[in-house]
Every structure is written in structure tokens, then in C-alpha cells.
Amino acid sequence: MTVSNSKRPDEGDEVPDSKRQHAEAKPESDTRSNGIAPIKPEFIVEKQNIKVDEYNDDEAEMGDRHGGDSSKENTGSKKKKRGQNKKRDLKQEHEETRLCASLIDPDSPRECKFGSKGCRFTHDIDEYLKAKPDDIEGTCPVFAAIGYCPVGLKCRWLHSHFDVETKKLVKDLEKMNKAEKENYEVNKIPGDVKYKLQKKTYEFTQSSLVIPYIDSLVQNEDNLERKREEAKEAAATFTEQPYKIAEKKRLNLSRAKIVSPLTTVGNLPYRRLMKTLGADVTYSEMALSVPLIQGTNAEWALPKAHVSEYPGFGVQIASSKHWAAAKAAEAIYKEGSHVSEVNLNCGCPIDLLYRQGQGSALMEQPARLVRILKAMNASSGDLPVTVKIRTGSKDNKNTAKTLVDRLLKENDIAAVTLHGRSRQQRYTKEADWSYIGEVGSVVKQWNEEKQEDKDRSDLPDTFFIGNGDVFTHEDWYNAVNTPGIDSVMVARGALIKPWIFEEVEAQQYLDKSASERLDMLGKFASFALEHWGSDEYGVGLARRFMCEFLSFTHRYIPVGILERLPPKINQRPPIWKGRNELETLLGSSDYKDWVKITEMFLGKTGSNFHFTPKHKSNAYEATS
Structure with a gap:
């Protein structure tokens, strides 16, 4: 296999002309569908019979670990979404003879x-x-x-x-x-602490005072007078959190390069790779609050981070109850030595969480959301609390602007991130950046009014972050140059094109060679082995998560073979061949080719390894 020896330009060096790609205006006469990537004719495989399956990109936000069932929409429709493999068997087998x-x-x-x-x-x-x-x-x-x-x-x-x-x-x-x-990992919970959580003997010193107070705010229409008396009593015993909002850690998200929380693919090795490629802020995979406070091993594996991620590492949690969110926030504050913020997920669209009142379901219950954020703020020590939401629950019925206005008035939120889609919309349409800008103006106005208020002028500004369909440096700069939008959170764009922040820094497209892209995968493989171990079981995990990563990276179409720019994240390509064999291999949608790529770094695949792709591989037959 021929591998190009092209090297990435060193930081600060002038980028060669061969690496530069500039956007060209789309000809008015071009009538081709926006859904098809404009690949140069010489790179298109002729006489093809193509069957292209849909991507289920909701899996980037949820994943298999929590058993998310995305086969049904909230409307109750039983129509299955195409392009998915259900009930994937992801368990890796151990050696037959195992050493003590x-x-x-x-x-x-x-x-x-x-x-x-x-x-x-x-x-x-x-x-x-x-x-x-x-x-x-x-x-x-x-x-x-x-x-x-x-x-x-x-x-x-x-x-x-x-x-x-x-x-x-x-x-x-x-x-x-x-x-x-x-070179070490942080936020590892000690075994004795985990044992106390499991046995319910862990001392939640702050949240135990906060929870009764928040309970009293839940009014009962059948007996409002009694509830008011309970509220007075609870308020009298409530002790303010040891850190006032003005004393909490300060975030600096202005024009920060932010990687979105991503379940399954957003693991520690991936985030560590993104830090080497220019990311400023990373987030843990979404952790559920109840399993956290129960000391579940799988849940406490999620806040772990590499030391290079801090400062700038946030732990994201999901919760439907203020008591669980308060305890989880306190535990993260006490046990997470390298955490910059606690983020509440109010955007996950998956049905399982929605039915439990978590994720995007909280947008439909603003009063409950307010209570959860209050409880988290009062229990999280010096860790600031942030929130991630969507435009609303239903398509064509945006509620984020009203919701954000209420959250700002009733809470002290360090940052709000808005994904420019509704829960119902999922990924069927492009993100609504016009509406994101409208909500950003609400936050901007709030910050300006706060500075004029003597009682609140010492409080830090609330950052507003946009999210959705950012795939190029042009997308990124169009967003951050919009008044009210402080920065951009990149999700699929950083999965498909991990060097996106290098392009943001260079303010131009970088036509990465196949060998450069392979080097990135090699670095991921090394980080994965350091994290999961270099024994048979660890190699199997590293291979599995590398395949999950490749299920996104294979979608990248080299800018050097495109007829025009900018590329679009949702464009589907015709079957194409690269400029060399390795580039063709890296663009393969066949998961068997992904396994071949892992073998370059992790050795030959053994009989114990199992992998089923999340998205069914594109199937095609090339006829002569």
C-alpha cells in the first residue's frame, strides 16, 4: 500500500500553496442537488449501483451504554429508522487462559x-x-x-x-x-468513596441542606398555605452554599474551541487527541445522576480525564430530580480534582431519557429545570453550573428564547449552549443559526443590564454558545462574529474532521494527506491503549472504539477532490476513489475496512473480537 510522506506544516510556518483551499462561489447555473457532494469527475467511480443508508447521528449524543432506543419517535410511530443496527453486541471477550x-x-x-x-x-x-x-x-x-x-x-x-x-x-x-x-489520568474516584456511595453512607453535607429548601419551592395547589409555612421553615434552616456565585471558578469561553459532549465516541482517548489538535474545552460523556450517587463503576468512569484536558474540562450530567442533581454535583465537586464546570444536559432527544423526564424533556418543565439548576448551583462548591438545551421539543415551535430568559432571571448560570434543532427535528434539517442568534441577543442584553445593576455588577457574564452543523472554519467564524454568540460547540464536525480547530486557527482549509490522517488515528490508538490497557481485553476495547471513531472519520471527503467549497456536513457522496490507495481506504464505508485500519496499530484481529457498526455500511456493486 502506497502511503504519502507529506508532512503537516509546523505551527507558525507558512502553509504551502498545495495545502491551501479557498472557497469558490457556487455557479448560478449549477443545478445539482445540495444533498450530493460535488466531487471532481475523475475521482468518481463510474457505472455504480449505489445504495446509501441514512446515518443515525442521534447516536453521537446518546449511545448504546444507556440502552437508548431511537427506533421510535416521541409521536408513537412504530416506523423504524433506516440505517441502524439494533441490539449490537459490544462485549469483548477475555483470554481463554487468564493470569491472576x-x-x-x-x-x-x-x-x-x-x-x-x-x-x-x-x-x-x-x-x-x-x-x-x-x-x-x-x-x-x-x-x-x-x-x-x-x-x-x-x-x-x-x-x-x-x-x-x-x-x-x-x-x-x-x-x-x-x-x-x-501523563496521567485524573478524577479517579477512590474505592472507599465508591463503596460509601454504594452503601449509602457517603456524607452529602451541602446537598442535604439544599434539598429540603428546594423541596419547599414545589407548591402544592391543594394546600398552598401549608406549603408556604414549610417553605419559611426550610428557608430558616437553609445554609448558603460555601461559595457564592461571584466566588465560583471563572470560565473563559469567549472564542474558545469547544468539543461537544459526545457519548461513545467522545471518550477520554478521543478528547485527548482533540486537545493535541487545538481544542480548548472538552466535556465528559453524559453521566446519569442517579447511578453516579449510587457509586456505579460505569458511571464514575465517565468523569475521568487526561491531565491535559484541565483546565477546560466539564462533566455533563443528566437528571430529572433536583435531589439527584444536587447530590451528583456535590460528589463531582468533592471527588473531581480536575473539573472546571458541571453541565446539565437538557438537549438529549433519545426516547429513553425523554420518558424519564431527563434530557430535552426538561425544556417542557421550566419550573423543574429551574429547581434543578438552583440545587446544582448550591451544591457544586466553587464549580460553575452550565446548561445545554435545544430550540424546543417540537419542530416549528421554538421555546428556547423564553426559556433562556427565565433561566437567566431565576438562576446564575455560567454558560448556556443552544443546539439549533428541536428534539422532534433530530438531524433531519440544518441547524437554525438565525434563531441561535436571536437567543444570543437575549443573553447579550441580560449581561448588559446586569452590568448596570449595582447589586449584580460583580457577577460574571453568562456565556452563550451556539451548536449545530459547524464543519468548516467559515462556519465557525460566521457564528462567533454574530453579536451575542461567544463561541461554538463542535460535535459531528470534530468527529468527521478532527483537525477542524487547526483550520480555525489557520483560517483556511487544510488538505490533510492520507498519511497525516493515519498518524492521527495512530495517536488515538496509542492513547486508547494507555487508557484501556495493552492486554487482550484492552486491545479489544481500543479496537472497538477506534472502529466507532472511524464510523465518523470515513465520511470526510478530502477538499482536494471537491469541485467547489465549502463542503457541507450532511452531503452524501457518490462512490469515490482517493488520490492514493490509503485515501480510498480511509474513505471506505465498509466496517471491515475500518477493522483493517485498526490492524495497522493494534495487530491482527483475533477470533474473540466482535464489532457491529452503529450505522449499516453503505452497500454498492461496481459493474464493469
């Missing part, structure tokens, strides 16, 4: 609490090494990055850091010391 964790480092074996006879894993190192799959060629990426391999004998690249004669693991102390200072 107490023996993964033969230099410092630990005592197995079950004993060699009671343990269900083998204690015979020679037996394990004999049964272990053949090593993957090359150097262990984890060892190369941090100077040792945490999975020890279980590593699939064991030969690169194991002395066969002494039967000892090799360790690079210099790299280990450097990694300890510069």
Missing part, C-alpha cells in the same frame, strides 16, 4: 486473597505464557509512553519490555518519573 492479577508483575507479586487453589485464574506463569496469543510486532505503545506497562505479563507486546533470561519486566525510570508529572 496478583502475578502480572513477577518482580513484585501480590498475595491472592483466594489462594492458588481457590482462584479461578491461573497462577502458573509458564502455562499462561504458553497459552497466550502470539505477541504483536513492534514496541508496546504504553511502555513507549510511560516507561512501563501496567498490564505486565498480559501485554500483547510483551517481548518489547520483558527480559526472557531473567524473567523480569523492563522499566524505564526516567520515563516513569516524567509520566508521573505530565
Whole structure:
């Protein structure tokens, strides 16, 4: 396979003319559909019989982990959406012969609490090494990055850091010391804290005072007088949060390069990659508040971040109850050492959350939303609270402007992000940036009035962030140059084209070569192995999430083969071939080709690996 040796221009260097792409005006005589990408004729595969499935991009916001069912709309229609694979089996299998964790480092074996006879894993190192799959060629990426391999004998690249004669693991102390200072993960919840959450013995010192007060604000129409008395009593015992709004951490989101919270694909390795490509702000995958305060392992894996993400790392939660949101916010504040903000998701359209009163359902219950935000603000310590919403629940019935006006008057919100689509609309139409601008003007006016109010002038301004269909630097600058819009949150645009913020910085299109794009995928693979481990199970997870990533990156059409610019995020291409074999491979919609790409970094796929694409691969037959 021929791979181009083109190198990305160094920061500050002049970008070669061959890398520059400038937008051309669309000819008035061009009658081609806006839904078809304008690829140059010489790159289109002739005589094709194409069947193009629809993308289910709601999965970028939700995902399989919470069991989201997007096969039905809220209207009750039973018509299934096309282009999806239902009930994907995403579990990765372990090795047939598994080594006890107490023996993964033969230099410092630990005592197995079950004993060699009671343990269900083998204690015979020679037996394990004999049964272990053949090593993957090359150097262990984890060892190369941090100077040792945490999975020890279980590593699939064991030969690169194991002395066969002494039967000892090799360790690079210099790299280990450097990694300890510069390359580590944060926001890891201690086991004893998780145990207290699970056993309901964790002390929620602040939210325990906040919750009764918020409870008292829920008026009961059958007995308003009694409720008013309860409210007075609760207010008398309520203790103000230790941090007033003016004392909370200050955000700086003005013209910040922001990656949207993305479930499944927005994992730690992906976010770490985006930080290397110019992102300023990243968010965790959406965590559910109740499982968080119950100490669920899967939920507490989500606030984990790489140290490079902070400052500028936000934890997003979903909740339908103020008591759960308050406790989750307090736990994140206490246990998250590297968190910049707590974000409330009020935009997720998936039916499962909607039926539970979470996500976009909160937009239909403004009073409940106000109470949740109040509870979070009072319980989150010095962490500012932000919120992400949609234009409304129903198409052609925007409610965000009225809602934002109320939220600003009744809460102290550090930032509001508006996705320019309704819940019902999903991704069927383009985002409404005209309406986003209207809502931005409401926030702008509020900030101006606040500065004139002596009682509130010390409070920080509320940032307003737009979101939806930003795929080019032109889209980004058109948004941030609109009065009232402070910055843009990029979602699918950063999945399909991860270097979008480099283009924003350069203020031009960058025609990345196939080898440059492959290097990015290689960096993701290394980050994934550092995060999930370089043993058989970790390699399987890294491969699976790399395939999930490729399910978006394959949709990128190189600007160098387009007839005109700008490209559109929702345009579907005819079957095309790249300028070399690698570029063609990177553009393949066949998930089997995605697996081939992972093998370049993660070794040959074993029989234990399973992957079903979220979107059914495009099927076509090329006839001669």
C-alpha cells in the first residue's frame, strides 16, 4: 500500500500553496442537488449501483451504554429508522487462559486473597505464557509512553519490555518519573468513596441542606398555605452554599474551541487527541445522576480525564430530580480534582431519557429545570453550573428564547449552549443559526443590564454558545462574529474532521494527506491503549472504539477532490476513489475496512473480537 510522506506544516510556518483551499462561489447555473457532494469527475467511480443508508447521528449524543432506543419517535410511530443496527453486541471477550492479577508483575507479586487453589485464574506463569496469543510486532505503545506497562505479563507486546533470561519486566525510570508529572489520568474516584456511595453512607453535607429548601419551592395547589409555612421553615434552616456565585471558578469561553459532549465516541482517548489538535474545552460523556450517587463503576468512569484536558474540562450530567442533581454535583465537586464546570444536559432527544423526564424533556418543565439548576448551583462548591438545551421539543415551535430568559432571571448560570434543532427535528434539517442568534441577543442584553445593576455588577457574564452543523472554519467564524454568540460547540464536525480547530486557527482549509490522517488515528490508538490497557481485553476495547471513531472519520471527503467549497456536513457522496490507495481506504464505508485500519496499530484481529457498526455500511456493486 502506497502511503504519502507529506508532512503537516509546523505551527507558525507558512502553509504551502498545495495545502491551501479557498472557497469558490457556487455557479448560478449549477443545478445539482445540495444533498450530493460535488466531487471532481475523475475521482468518481463510474457505472455504480449505489445504495446509501441514512446515518443515525442521534447516536453521537446518546449511545448504546444507556440502552437508548431511537427506533421510535416521541409521536408513537412504530416506523423504524433506516440505517441502524439494533441490539449490537459490544462485549469483548477475555483470554481463554487468564493470569491472576496478583502475578502480572513477577518482580513484585501480590498475595491472592483466594489462594492458588481457590482462584479461578491461573497462577502458573509458564502455562499462561504458553497459552497466550502470539505477541504483536513492534514496541508496546504504553511502555513507549510511560516507561512501563501496567498490564505486565498480559501485554500483547510483551517481548518489547520483558527480559526472557531473567524473567523480569523492563522499566524505564526516567520515563516513569516524567509520566508521573505530565501523563496521567485524573478524577479517579477512590474505592472507599465508591463503596460509601454504594452503601449509602457517603456524607452529602451541602446537598442535604439544599434539598429540603428546594423541596419547599414545589407548591402544592391543594394546600398552598401549608406549603408556604414549610417553605419559611426550610428557608430558616437553609445554609448558603460555601461559595457564592461571584466566588465560583471563572470560565473563559469567549472564542474558545469547544468539543461537544459526545457519548461513545467522545471518550477520554478521543478528547485527548482533540486537545493535541487545538481544542480548548472538552466535556465528559453524559453521566446519569442517579447511578453516579449510587457509586456505579460505569458511571464514575465517565468523569475521568487526561491531565491535559484541565483546565477546560466539564462533566455533563443528566437528571430529572433536583435531589439527584444536587447530590451528583456535590460528589463531582468533592471527588473531581480536575473539573472546571458541571453541565446539565437538557438537549438529549433519545426516547429513553425523554420518558424519564431527563434530557430535552426538561425544556417542557421550566419550573423543574429551574429547581434543578438552583440545587446544582448550591451544591457544586466553587464549580460553575452550565446548561445545554435545544430550540424546543417540537419542530416549528421554538421555546428556547423564553426559556433562556427565565433561566437567566431565576438562576446564575455560567454558560448556556443552544443546539439549533428541536428534539422532534433530530438531524433531519440544518441547524437554525438565525434563531441561535436571536437567543444570543437575549443573553447579550441580560449581561448588559446586569452590568448596570449595582447589586449584580460583580457577577460574571453568562456565556452563550451556539451548536449545530459547524464543519468548516467559515462556519465557525460566521457564528462567533454574530453579536451575542461567544463561541461554538463542535460535535459531528470534530468527529468527521478532527483537525477542524487547526483550520480555525489557520483560517483556511487544510488538505490533510492520507498519511497525516493515519498518524492521527495512530495517536488515538496509542492513547486508547494507555487508557484501556495493552492486554487482550484492552486491545479489544481500543479496537472497538477506534472502529466507532472511524464510523465518523470515513465520511470526510478530502477538499482536494471537491469541485467547489465549502463542503457541507450532511452531503452524501457518490462512490469515490482517493488520490492514493490509503485515501480510498480511509474513505471506505465498509466496517471491515475500518477493522483493517485498526490492524495497522493494534495487530491482527483475533477470533474473540466482535464489532457491529452503529450505522449499516453503505452497500454498492461496481459493474464493469
